[in-house]
Amino acid sequence: xxxxxAAYLRVYEPLSAFPEAQRHVWSAYADSTDRPRRAxxxxxxxxxxxxxxxxxxxxxxxxxxxxxxxxxxxxxILYVCPWQSRLRSWLAFAKLRGSTPVRLMNRLVPQAVAxxxxxxxxxxxxxxxxxxxxxxxxxATWHVPSSWFTPFDGAERWLVLGEPVEHQQDGATTMxxxxxxxxxxxxxxxxxxxxRSLQVIRRHAGEATTAAEVEDVARWLEEFHPHSLVxxxxxxxxxxxxDETLRADQSVAELSAALTGLDTGQEELAYAMYQRVILRWxxxxxxESAN
Numbered sequence: 001x002x003x004x005x006a007a008y009l010r011v012y013e014p015l016s017a018f019p020e021a022q023r024h025v026w027s028a029y030a031d032s033t034d035r036p037r038r039a040x041x042x043x044x045x046x047x048x049x050x051x052x053x054x055x056x057x058x059x060x061x062x063x064x065x066x067x068x069x070x071x072x073x074x075x076x077i078l079y080v081c082p083w084q085s086r087l088r089s090w091l092a093f094a095k096l097r098g099s100t101p102v103r104l105m106n107r108l109v110p111q112a113v114a115x116x117x118x119x120x121x122x123x124x125x126x127x128x129x130x131x132x133x134x135x136x137x138x139x140a141t142w143h144v145p146s147s148w149f150t151p152f153d154g155a156e157r158w159l160v161l162g163e164p165v166e167h168q169q170d171g172a173t174t175m176x177x178x179x180x181x182x183x184x185x186x187x188x189x190x191x192x193x194x195x196r197s198l199q200v201i202r203r204h205a206g207e208a209t210t211a212a213e214v215e216d217v218a219r220w221l222e223e224f225h226p227h228s229l230v231x232x233x234x235x236x237x238x239x240x241x242x243d244e245t246l247r248a249d250q251s252v253a254e255l256s257a258a259l260t261g262l263d264t265g266q267e268e269l270a271y272a273m274y275q276r277v278i279l280r281w282x283x284x285x286x287x288e289s290a291n
Contacts, residue, residue, distance in 0.1 A: 003046055003236030005287075009138040009148050009217075010231045011187075012072050012079035017225035026080045030071055039178075041070060042235060045083060057110050060117045061089035072184075072229060079229050081136045088135055090121040134223050143285040144234065146255060146277060147213040150197040151190035151221070151230050152183040154253030161243050181234040181246055187221065190230040194218045200263045240284055251277050 015023050029035055036044040045068070052059040066085035071078065097105055097114060105114065125133070140148070162178040185193075198214045205211070221230065238246060254273045261270030 003042060003239065004141065005236045005240055006139050006141045007144045007148070007235050007237050008042075008231075008233045009140075010070060010081045010233065011136045011221070011224045012070065012081040012229040012231065013136070013225045014227050015078045015080060017228070018080065025067075026069065027078070029067070029069065030073075030078055030080075036068060038070065041068070042233075044068075045085065048085065049089070057113045058108075060093040060109055060113065061120070062086045072231075074229070081231075084135050084137065087124075087133070088137060088139070090117070090124070091133070091135065092139075093117055094121060136224075138220070142237075142288040143281045144232070144237070144251065145213060146210070146251075146281070147217045148232055149252045149255045149277070150194045150214055150217065152185050152193070152232060152252045153189070154250060154256065156183045156185050157250075157252065158182045158184070159246060161246065179238050179243075179246070181238055181249065183232040183252060185230050187224065187226055187228040187230055191218070191221055194221065197259055200259045204262045237284065240287060249280065251280065 015026060018026060048062070048066075052062060062085055064086065066083040068083045068085075070081040070083070072081075073079070093114075097118070100108070105111075109117075138148075158181070160178055160180050194214060194217055198211065198218060201211045201214060241249070254277050258270045258273035258277070261267065261273060
């Protein structure tokens with residue numbers, strides 16, 4: 001199974017940030033021996049979505065919320081990032097339906113199924129309120145938005161290269177990719193860096209679109225516990241990049257250098273670093289339209 005060409009921005013909240021009932025659930029989940037492990041979790045998550053869409057009729061969203069989560073343990077503290085597959089599917093489907101012509105949409109999903117999915121989402125929103133729409137995971141297809149690099153430092157880059165690893169699960173042999181590119185930082189560092197980036201952009205760049213994108217990330221991070229962890233995962237995008245390209249990818253450090261150059265009057269440096277980031281991801285993004 002080919003992973004989707006998508007990147008993910010995730011927030012892991014400490015176990016103490018969840019209501020007591022959920023704390024017991026996630027604690028037991030972390031101790032479980034049959035939960036999806038990190039190396040294969042993205043593949044399991046994607047597999048569930050594919051099976052829903054291939055069913056007859058297709059299921060735009062699961063009937064129940066996912067019981068799975070991405071986990072991290074640092075200094076004996078458990079951090080949890082719920083998959084929230086149902087909520088994320090609802091949000092993605094609402095966005096797709098709102099931007100797709102009706103005739104094309106009816107070819108993708110029968111209208112009766114689409115209407116029922118929309119009704120289920122509306123009922124959820126009425127019962128749960130606006131706070132229930134908060135997702136721990138953001139997804140971007142075919143690229144990493146430049147605003148997603150602002151919470152991180154180049155030294156937090158974690159690159160793994162290698163061939164897929166064979167392992168057994170439920171009697172079946174599967175291959176888990178080992179190559180990945182991930183950044184992880186604390187919430188306090190992430191908020192400070194995003195705020196600094198936003199100040200520099202507003203002061204010098206004057207680009208309303210760029211400022212709005214960074215501000216959106218800043219607002220999203222404020223919704224979570226201050227002692228959370230923030231992670232940028234290149235996900236399936238690593239399959240569009242060879243090892244040399246991944247080694248050369250220093251997008252976080254280059255964007256940081258661009259902002260520093262902009263703030264210190266080094267306009268040529270700022271332009272050169274920003275262009276490196278933009279051109280790198282533009283060359284990846286155009287593959288979406290490749291034949």
